[in-house]
Amino acid sequence: MTASCSSDSGTGCLTRRSLLSGAAALGVAGLMPGHSHGTPTDGLGLKDRAARRGLVFGAAVNAHDLRRSAALRAALQRDCAIITPENEMKWGYVEKRRGYPDYRDAQAIANFAAKQGLKLRGHAAMWYSNIPNWVKEAISGEQGHDIMLRRVEAVVSHFRGRVVEWDVVNEAIEPRDGLADGMRRWPEFAKGDPAYIVDCFHAARAADPDAVLVYNDWGFEYNWPVFEQRRKSVLILLEKLVSAGAPIDQFGIQCHCKIGNDFDERVYADFLAEAAALGLKLSLTELDISDIPETGPIETRDQRVADHARMILSVAFDQPAVVKLMTWGLSDMTSWLNAQMPRPDGTLQRALPLDEAMKRKPLWYAIAECLDAAPERPDASPHP
Numbered sequence: 001m002t003a004s005c006s007s008d009s010g011t012g013c014l015t016r017r018s019l020l021s022g023a024a025a026l027g028v029a030g031l032m033p034g035h036s037h038g039t040p041t042d043g044l045g046l047k048d049r050a051a052r053r054g055l056v057f058g059a060a061v062n063a064h065d066l067r068r069s070a071a072l073r074a075a076l077q078r079d080c081a082i083i084t085p086e087n088e089m090k091w092g093y094v095e096k097r098r099g100y101p102d103y104r105d106a107q108a109i110a111n112f113a114a115k116q117g118l119k120l121r122g123h124a125a126m127w128y129s130n131i132p133n134w135v136k137e138a139i140s141g142e143q144g145h146d147i148m149l150r151r152v153e154a155v156v157s158h159f160r161g162r163v164v165e166w167d168v169v170n171e172a173i174e175p176r177d178g179l180a181d182g183m184r185r186w187p188e189f190a191k192g193d194p195a196y197i198v199d200c201f202h203a204a205r206a207a208d209p210d211a212v213l214v215y216n217d218w219g220f221e222y223n224w225p226v227f228e229q230r231r232k233s234v235l236i237l238l239e240k241l242v243s244a245g246a247p248i249d250q251f252g253i254q255c256h257c258k259i260g261n262d263f264d265e266r267v268y269a270d271f272l273a274e275a276a277a278l279g280l281k282l283s284l285t286e287l288d289i290s291d292i293p294e295t296g297p298i299e300t301r302d303q304r305v306a307d308h309a310r311m312i313l314s315v316a317f318d319q320p321a322v323v324k325l326m327t328w329g330l331s332d333m334t335s336w337l338n339a340q341m342p343r344p345d346g347t348l349q350r351a352l353p354l355d356e357a358m359k360r361k362p363l364w365y366a367i368a369e370c371l372d373a374a375p376e377r378p379d380a381s382p383h384p
C-alpha cells in the first residue's frame with residue numbers, strides 16, 4: 001500500500017492505480033500491464049467488463065425515466081446486470097394509505113428487469129427517511145416495532161423470487177444524534193437500539209430465504225472527522241449485527257461523492273478491510289460524484305469527476321470482498337443531486353456515467369478502466 005492520494009487525480013502515489021490514471025490520461029486505457037482486455041472502445045458494456053472480473057455493475061432507475069426514455073432503456077440493457085428502483089419500493093412511496101400498498105411503479109421496473117434479463121435489487125425495506133405519514137400517528141397507539149417488521153415482511157415477500165438482493169435497513173447510524181455508538185435516533189421505533197435492525201434482518205430472511213441481505217449506509221469515503229466517526233459507528237453496528245446472529249450478507253456503501261473532497265487511500269482501504277474482516281461482502285451501492293465545486297467548462301468538470309472515481313474505485317476494487325458497483329442513476333438526465341444540491345450556474349450536475357443523451361462520459365471510461373484493472377474475484381462467479 002502506498003502513501004495517501006489526497007488529490008482528485010490520485011496521482012500522488014506511484015502504484016498500479018496511478019499508472020492506471022496515467023494510462024487513462026494518455027488515452028491508452030485498457031492496455032494496462034497484465035490486462036490484455038480491449039480498450040473501452042471495444043464495445044463492451046460496463047456489465048461485461050465487471051462480469052469478466054467476477055464483479056457486478058448496475059444502476060438505479062426510476063419508473064418515470066424508464067417509461068419516457070427508450071435511449072435509457074437501451075443504455076440500461078447495455079451497461080447493467082442489475083437495477084434498483086430509485087424510490088418505487090420505499091415505504092412512503094408504496095403505502096401512502098395504510099394497508100393498501102401500491103407496487104405498480106415498482107412492478108414496472110421489475111417487469112423491465114425480467115424482460116431484459118437484468119437482476120433486481122430491492123431498496124429499502126426499512127429507512128427512517130421514508131416513513132408514511134400514517135405510521136407516525138399509528139405508532140403512538142401501537143408497538144412501532146411490529147408495524148416496522150410487518151412492513152419488512154410485506155415488501156420482501158411481495159417481491160420474493162424477483163428481487164435477488166435487499167437493502168434491508170438503510171442509514172441507521174448518525175453520530176450527530178449523540179446516541180451511544182453513533183446510532184441514529186430512529187423515530188419512534190427503537191431509539192437507536194440495534195436490536196430492531198437484527199429483527200428486520202430476520203423478518204427479511206423469513207420472507208425470502210434466497211435474497212442477499214444488505215445493511216446500507218453513506219459517509220465513509222473522506223478524510224474528515226465526521227466521516228471518521230461514521231466509519232467507527234458503522235463498524236461497531238456491523239460487528240453487533242454479526243455477533244447477534246443477524247442474517248446479514250453484505251454491507252452496502254452508498255459512495256455519494258464530490259470532487260475536491262479529501263480522500264486518503266490507506267484510511268479507505270483499512271476501513272474496507274475491517275468491514276470485510278466481519279465476513280461480509282461489500283457493495284458500492286449508490287455511486288455518483290457531484291461536480292458542484294467546479295465552475296469551469298464541462299470538459300474540466302467531467303475530467304475531475306472521472307479522476308475522482310478512479311481514485312476511489314481503484315482502492316475499492318483492490319479489496320476482494322467488494323463484489324458490486326451500482327451508480328445512483330446511469331444518466332445525467334436525472335439525479336437527486338439537482339434537487340438537493342443544485343449547481344449555482346443552473347446546469348445539471350454531471351455525476352453519472354452517461355450524459356443526458358446517453359453518451360459515454362469520461363466517468364464511464366474511468367469506471368471501465370477500473371473494472372478492467374480489478375483483480376479477478378476468487379470465485380469469479382458474479383454475485384447478485
Ligand code: G3I
Pocket residue numbers: 086087090130170218254286335336
Ligand atoms: O412522488 C412524489 C410526487 O407525487 C410529488 O409530486 C413530488 C413533488 O413533491 O415528490 C415526489 O416524491 C419525491 C420522490 O423522490 C419521488 O420522486 C420526493 O419529494 C423526493 O424527496 C424523493 O427524493 C428521493 C430521496 O431518495 C428521498 O426518498 C430521491 O429521488 C432519491 O434519489 C434519493 O435516494 C436516496 C436513497 O434512497 C438512499 N441513499 C441516499 C439517496 C440520495 O438521497
